[in-house]
Amino acid sequence: MKPLRETTSVNAQVLSALRAAVISGELAPGSLYSVQTLATQLGVSRTPVREALIKLAQQGMVRFERNRGVRVLLTSLHDLEEVFALRLLLEPAATRRAVDRLDAAQLKELRRTFAHMEKAAKSDDEFTMFEHDRRFHRVLLEAAGNARLAGIVDGLRDMVLRRGVSTARESRSLDDIVAEHRVILDLVEDGDAVGAAEAMRAHVEHTAALLIAQEAGGEPVDVDLSWTTGAVMRTN
Amino acid sequence: MKPLRETTSVNAQVLSALRAAVISGELAPGSLYSVQTLATQLGVSRTPVREALIKLAQQGMVRFERNRGVRVLLTSLHDLEEVFALRLLLEPAATRRAVDRLDAAQLKELRRTFAHMEKAAKSDDEFTMFEHDRRFHRVLLEAAGNARLAGIVDGLRDMVLRRGVSTARESRSLDDIVAEHRVILDLVEDGDAVGAAEAMRAHVEHTAALLIAQEAGGEPVDVDLSWTTGAVMRTN
DNA sequence: CGGTGACGTGTCGCATGCCACTCTCGCCGA
DNA sequence: TCGGCGAGAGTGGCATGCGACACGTCACCG
Structure with a gap:
């Protein structure tokens, strides 16, 4: 049987994964990424990725640019x-x-x-x-x-x-x-x-x-x- | 020339509406509300409401309770x-x-x-x-x-x-x-x-x-x- | 050769579908 | 009467559909 244990929500996992990726530089500062791409790489749908990115955006780590993508902000x-x-x-x-x-x-x-x-x-x-x-x-x-x-x-x-x-x-x-x-x-x-x-x-x-x-x-x-x-x- | 009119995004409007509702007490502290209900009242779909609530949750004004609703937090x-x-x-x-x-x-x-x-x-x-x-x-x-x-x-x-x-x-x-x-x-x-x-x-x-x-x-x-x-x- | 405008691709923002889970409430049996 | 239980309604979380817009490309025109 599969782990009946309550794993942490997908959203939380995606959030920490994205945060780690930004911190490690795997997601380059100043670059644009698409939600779809990130979602595919993480093996989940766009929704939890977008929601995690919203949280990161509130924290000031990334910024959404309409119809362009999400930009990793560089720290000046x-x-x-x-x-x-x-x-x-x-x-x-x-x-x-x-x-x-x-x-x-x-x-x-x-x-x-x-x-x-x-x-x-x-x-x-x-x-x-x-x-x-x-x-x-x-x-x-x-x-x-x-x-x-x-x-x-x-x-x-x-x-x-x-x-x-x-x-x-x-x-x-x-x-x-x-x-x-x-x-x-x-x-x-x-x-x-x-x-x-x-x-x-x-x-x-x-x-x-x-x-x-x-x-x-x-x-x-x-x-x-x-x-x-x-x-x-x-x-x- | 100035851009004719930049309509603020639905998300932003929903966010300020919800924030105002919480502050005014229209959404009672301690009570549970469903995203669907709020979305209907505001005349939009669930997505922008949920995204706005996520921001409010990060700020500590509300809290999501899985399969129950979103609770307006009371300030102790x-x-x-x-x-x-x-x-x-x-x-x-x-x-x-x-x-x-x-x-x-x-x-x-x-x-x-x-x-x-x-x-x-x-x-x-x-x-x-x-x-x-x-x-x-x-x-x-x-x-x-x-x-x-x-x-x-x-x-x-x-x-x-x-x-x-x-x-x-x-x-x-x-x-x-x-x-x-x-x-x-x-x-x-x-x-x-x-x-x-x-x-x-x-x-x-x-x-x-x-x-x-x-x-x-x-x-x-x-x-x-x-x-x-x-x-x-x-x-x- | 340079400028320009239409088209295709890719993207977000919003709407909606689907699923597992929780809670309620009425029914049934003791 | 009362207690347990099960079916149904409602919910959040995730997946997906869809439309409008930005931008790069390239053919066409001056």
Whole structure:
């Protein structure tokens, strides 16, 4: 007999497949693809493909062009700036909040994820590394108790994953990345909310600087993310 | 010559119609509706309705329940907390940024929108009032130069609009709301970025407090949004 | 030789068909 | 009377049909 088990819906499978294809670059940024073609390649009909693409379009990864196809959007320098401005506004604050709310299970999960990152870095497994990197951040964000915030940041990561995965190592080794997360983890374990938030800010800012510099390709960059930091309240 | 008339797509019309129906409460929170029924009422086929609902589902306004229908989600106290935590993290910072980037056209638009708010408050036109309230915020957010940020906040507003429109006046008059925006506008015109950001924070915080207190209905509330404010950097 | 307009191909957007599943409600037996 | 159950109606998810439009091609004309 066939697996009576409830497999995830076709739509969900198509969605993750398309997302992965965009991230991996299998679907080239800037190129046009037809729903029919994608549906055939995935072995399903046009409907679930179209519906998945609608979701990706809402997220800003693709854009429908009437009677022409669906275009995979390329992330410009400005896009990177937008994404990291948002991450800098959200992640440090969420981290600060998370430290005071983290329960035992979440802390354990955070440690476990970090251990996986270390292991992946040791075996030079870039893909697994970034997978757990993402999970590390997600655990912290969820611990902050704001699902929308976690979802937003998680969505933002997709925007830069494609550029980040294969090239970030040019300027920062996997070990460096692990080290930055270790600092965060240690401060979280110490219950130092402000410190952990600051470490997170530094980590995200560092990542932003590397990716933006890389994207600019040596040209002088006109990107200012400093406005995302600092007191909102008047300094008395 | 201008293109004669670009009829907005059926999908877009359906989307705004459904969004309006949810916000106005015409589609009751917690209730189930079928795509077929909605499509018939709107005079279109199921496809564009379903696609619009998918977008609303991604935004968190509705949820598909297989073989049962689509449920309009109700906003809980925790939802309000999430939404306003995000707004407090984003809007003051964006305002601060906007003050330094605002061009003449945007400033003019901000003044114009504020004037509309005043007029609407005078004639006690609640609907128009909130329409321009939303626009006021959107202009500022867009001036910050971050389209994603503007889009996120704009989406968040939908979550509370339903509760806010018809009941906020119980504790805060339209004139009060105008006054809060006037403070922001004045500080923006003065070029006082930090002050405008602080005014925005106070405004959003005030709105949050009122809506949350109202939602709680007198019961003691356990909502803490203070973590969204304050220095992320260590205070030296 | 250059410009132009008609035609064919390919595409999305919308409508519709089909299927498995869920829930309701009335019937039947104890 | 009451409880279980089964048939039917209704639903979302997926597949497919269909029309209008964009764009490339190419023959034709100036």
